[in-house]
Amino acid sequence: DQQVKQNSPSLSVQEGRISILNCDYTNSMFDYFLWYKKYPAEGPTFLISISSIKDKNEDGRFTVFLNKSAKHLSLHIVPSQPGDSAVYFCAASPDSNYQLIWGAGTKLIIKP
Amino acid sequence: EAGVAQSPRYKIIEKRQSVAFWCNPISGHATLYWYQQILGQGPKLLIQFQNNGVVDDSQLPKDRFSAERLKGVDSTLKIQPAKLEDSAVYLCASSPTHRSGDTQYFGPGTRLTVL
Numbered sequence: 001d002q003q004v005k006q007n008s009p010s011l012s013v014q015e016g017r018i019s020i021l022n023c024d025y026t027n028s029m030f031d032y033f034l035w036y037k038k039y040p041a042e043g044p045t046f047l048i049s050i051s052s053i054k055d056k057n058e059d060g061r062f063t064v065f066l067n068k069s070a071k072h073l074s075l076h077i078v079p080s081q082p083g084d085s086a087v088y089f090c091a092a093s094p095d096s097n098y099q100l101i102w103g104a105g106t107k108l109i110i111k112p
Numbered sequence: 113e114a115g116v117a118q119s120p121r122y123k124i125i126e127k128r129q130s131v132a133f134w135c136n137p138i139s140g141h142a143t144l145y146w147y148q149q150i151l152g153q154g155p156k157l158l159i160q161f162q163n164n165g166v167v168d169d170s171q172l173p174k175d176r177f178s179a180e181r182l183k184g185v186d187s188t189l190k191i192q193p194a195k196l197e198d199s200a201v202y203l204c205a206s207s208p209t210h211r212s213g214d215t216q217y218f219g220p221g222t223r224l225t226v227l
Contacts, residue, residue: 004154032213043116043203043218044155089154096213099168102154 003027004092006103014111019077021106023090026071030092034100035064035075038087047088048075051096077108085110114138116219118204124225130192133222137186137206143167145216146179146189147203155203161187162210194226 005024013019023033031052036044050057050064050073057064063076077084087107091100117136125131137144143162147155158177160167163184172179176195181187191198201223205216 009152034213041220043205043220045218046215049213091154093213096211099157099160099212100216102156104152104154 002104003030003101004090004103006088006090006106008106009104010107010109012109012111013080015082016079019075019080019084019108019110021075021077021088021090021108023073023075023103024071025073025092027092027094027101028071029094030071030101032093032096033064033066033073034091035062036089036091038089038105044089080108080110082110082112084108116204116206116217118202118219118222120222121220122223122225124227125194127196127226128193130190131194131224132188132190133202133204133224135187135189135204135219137204138208138217141206141208141217142184143207143210144181144187145203145205145207145212146187147205149201149203149221151200157212158189160212167210191224194224196226199224199226 034049035047037047038044048059048062066073087105089105090103093100146158149155158172159169159179161181164181179189201221203221205218207216
């Protein structure tokens with residue numbers, strides 16, 4: 001039973017445009033959400049997080065939006081750059097003290 | 113600051129053989145995680161250590177997998193005997209805190225192929 005779902009295995013976006021990566025979850029107890037980015041042959045690196053007390057968190061070109069009623073979050077990258085080409089994982093937990101449940105990832109390809 | 117080190121980077125074994133992976137976390141990080149990432153899936157936590165104690169090993173298949181972190185620093189993960197379904201990337205991560213939601217720093221992983 002996948003509690004965290006990233007339904008798009010891949011996404012292709014033109015350089016300079018907005019990239020929107022989506023993540024859905026089923027467990028209403030999830031309260032803390034993170035995005036990690038992974039390049040080939042490297043481990044994931046932390047990108048941005050959000051807790052349920054917020055509906056938006058921004059860090060430079062990256063913004064995460066949380067819609068608790070829809071059990072949905074999204075990561076926006078504006079503007080997209082070639083270096084953003086990577087696999088993006090969404091992860092969630094009931095709070096920051098519990099293990100993370102990870103989605104399967106979305107491969108983002110930025111076209112020049 | 114040196115990152116999380118893992119070795120070997122790649123390993124190919126026959127089913128029923130044994131294999132061991134090694135991880136050296138970032139200096140001073142109390143918490144160490146081992147994850148299994150099967151192709152096309154997200155990482156799945158196998159075991160979490162805080163210093164040399166086990167915090168969570170609920171998803172570790174204990175009949176064949178074992179892990180230790182004897183001095184609260186580096187760690188080894190062993191599979192004995194390996195099955196075909198153990199083919200995956202094994203990721204080690206460390207964190208300065210015990211909270212899984214705080215930033216985890218990952219090593220490059222060990223890609224295991226079981227034939």
